[in-house]
Amino acid sequence: MARIDYSDPATASERTHEILGKNRNANIFRMMAHSPSYLEQYCRLGGAIRNKGELDPIIRELAITRTGILCEAPYEVAAHKRIGGYVGVSNEQNAALDDWQAATCFDDTQRAALAFTDEIVKLHRPTDATFKAIAAKLTPGALVELQLSVGFYIMTSKFLESFAIDMQPVSEVV
Secondary structure, three states: OOOOOOOOHHHOOHHHHHHHHHOOOOHHHHHHOOOHHHHHHHHHHHHHHHHOOOOOHHHHHHHHHHHHHHOOOHHHHHHHHHHHHHHOOOHHHHHHHHHHHHOOOOOHHHHHHHHHHHHHHHHOOOOHHHHHHHHOOOOHHHHHHHHHHHHHHHHHHHHHHHOOOOOOOHHHHO
16 A cells, blocks of 8 residues: 555646546555656656667566566566567567576576666666666667666656555556
8 A cells, every 4th residue: 555645637737637647547646646746747758768778678678677577666667578578579578587597588688787777776877787788688778778777767766666566557657
């Protein structure tokens, strides 16, 4: 059960109501709607991460889902496993993310991105060796996008867990 009540979409401003509608009134957004200006900017950056960059969407979704796993945010993991499936992440890859190091279903670039993700979340920054490994595989733009994706979803995972956002059937919100 959420730690505070969700905002009521019926009492939201026209702009907030529009944003909530575009996001299927998902609980995370209903909670964020307590701060309409932050909700709007959050959605703007989230939309850029998911739709505007050059980073391979499979790598992006593997990294986001792994971030949710490491941050112990089941809402995030469920949502991004589903989104990952839409962009080409295989069921085998989604299932292997808990122990990706032992899996054989990831290519070298995906493995480098997952190592980078692990170190950002666990160590707060990647080691030189891990940074060099992923930098050799991605353009500078894609590397920036990978880091910002992981950082954004650390924040999102912490938000979900701080407010104890209630799970919803993922098919209803993604």
